[in-house]
Amino acid sequence: MKKIKERIYLAGLIIIGNEILSGRTEDKNIAYIANSLSKSGIRLNEVRVIADIEEEIILAINNFRDRFDYVFTTGGIGPTHDDITTQSIAKAFGVENVLNQDAYKILLDYYGDRKKINESRMRMAYAPEGSELIYNNISKAPGFKKENVFILAGVPKIMRSMFDAILPTLKKGRILNSIEINAKVPEGVIAPELTKIQEKYHEIEIGSYPYYENDSAGTILVLRSINKEALKNGEIEVLNLIKRFT
Template sequence: MNASDKVWTAAVLVIGDEILSGRTHDKNIAQIASWLQVQGIRLTEARVVSDDMAAIVAAVNALRQTYDYLFTTGGIGPTHDDITVDAVASALGVPVVVHPEARAILERYYADRTGGPTDARLRMARVPEGADLIPNRMSGAPGIRWGNVFIMAGVPHITAGMLDALTGTLEGGAPLIAETVGCWVAESEVADLLRTIEKTHPGCQVGSYPFFREGRTGANFVIRSIDGELLSAAVASLCEALAAEGHAFTPGGI
């Protein structure tokens, strides 16, 4: 394998009782996944754990050791249930310290706001020792980077801003590209055809994602590859095979 063939991998660890209670639908997995694709990094696993020290520590250590990058979301606010920084520091085996730059940012941010820079707010300047900050242009508290661990906010638009700040700064490989072909057909009708397309086009994966809309059955077929030419050839074969079996299809998906 050449160095350039390396597949860069990442995991997301969502921290929060609110996701596991069903109260809040997670949006960060999909958001980080899409962003990683563009960086040439493949999201390979995601986990959701509750606001529990032991659970967070175990997941952080399992994931940061298995994948090239780990992104955590949630649990970095000012309230008592925000324990991510303490848990990550414990996983890394380093103490929690106050980051002077983070403290200065928070003092500036809260200077003119009701209540001012309280102790609770300044808790958000605490980081695992040796960490760097990730800029947050949406609100006061910055994200945190320690080695291959990225500690992001739980609120999706704040995490979006942090991802923007990280764009282009992480080493990745060739981005996985994808093309979608949609078809109003039961996927079971074309299962053999799809299997053949994947078998005869090495370097391409073919996924089938059925849906049921407006009382009709359909599916989107997604072909993925890191090679644009292989991808185009596979898509052409798929369209040809669908047409040969009399199925109308929609390039780009339905």
């Protein structure tokens, strides 16, 4: 059988949000996007939370769009002065931030009359030249796709609606199979042998996460691999290891 090198799809997430950095708002988008990508066969490689500052958005976008297959941004696409995501991303791409006719049509349909769309609302119809719309079911303001960059809302409910709409359209690799084992021993006890198992199974990524419960220490071991057989063998070895200490 010919061995085909797996194509791995990488993603980066940029959270644009002073409110997260100031501690005012607890981010809910990282976990949702990380979990959804993981389950779909796309690997989230890095997340950045940055301020609503044009220069920082440009730097992060240009760094990420070169490194990853998909870049997602959340936040900063509303009508107010602090919503500077699309104009900053246009600059990152070196294109104009232009009136997107499809987005304008949505606003026009919603408000019924051009006069009801004030200059601030009108900003929500501007996107980097060459962008496609990302619809959502919650609010009227759309997100945008510019090449491999997906510009999403920051409000979790709206972000999810947009994200769920685009996820099926993305190319994906094989899903990383995952096994979770609750070892009721401190990780220091099993660590030396665990290292040996990790060294033996290159196809498996073993994560070790300590926890503390009622004054006793335990460890959650997470084994991940695209190779189900290797994963099964690794699991047996880890379970045998734990038995020796419990």
